[in-house]
Amino acid sequence: MNREEKTGPLLIFGCPEVPVQQALALYCANRFGEQGQELRIAGNKAVLQLLRISDLKKIYARKMMDLDRCIEDLANGNLEPSLCIVFAHSDAGITYATTVRYLMKGRLIAVIFGREAEALGAMLEIPCEKIVEKAVHNPGQLRKKLDEVMGWAASKT
Numbered sequence: 001m002n003r004e005e006k007t008g009p010l011l012i013f014g015c016p017e018v019p020v021q022q023a024l025a026l027y028c029a030n031r032f033g034e035q036g037q038e039l040r041i042a043g044n045k046a047v048l049q050l051l052r053i054s055d056l057k058k059i060y061a062r063k064m065m066d067l068d069r070c071i072e073d074l075a076n077g078n079l080e081p082s083l084c085i086v087f088a089h090s091d092a093g094i095t096y097a098t099t100v101r102y103l104m105k106g107r108l109i110a111v112i113f114g115r116e117a118e119a120l121g122a123m124l125e126i127p128c129e130k131i132v133e134k135a136v137h138n139p140g141q142l143r144k145k146l147d148e149v150m151g152w153a154a155s156k157t
Contacts, residue, residue, distance in 0.1 A: 089114030
């Protein structure tokens with residue numbers, strides 16, 4: 001694995017039950033692509049299939065991998081992202097964020113959303129940046145918060 005593959009940003013997604021997740025996946029992929037960063041997306045089979053169908057020409061989501069393989073690669077040092085954004089709308093997502101925190105050294109951002117966002121956010125007791133928003137169908141507020149945390153808010157795109 002070359003240096004770029006080991007240090008590029010990583011997005012982690014769980015179950016695609018909450019609609020805002022798909023929009024934010026493609027939005028982040030676009031933003032990182034504009035910056036010339038080699039993004040990797042990890043998720044379960046359903047998430048990856050939704051992304052493949054939404055981005056048939058792989059314009060945004062170029063590198064995708066199974067979530068379990070991602071955790072394995074983080075654990076054995078084959079994947080060392082400088083930044084990881086974990087999207088969580090359930091306790092399983094919080095568990096993944098916690099696992100990732102202890103497997104990587106870089107910057108970790110937990111994007112916590114869905115109907116129970118506040119309660120889930122309170123469950124996350126690890127050193128990381130948190131974005132918490134009770135978003136289910138409309139990704140607008142989550143996007144704004146993500147823009148602020150990532151420094152994309154000043155951008156005109």
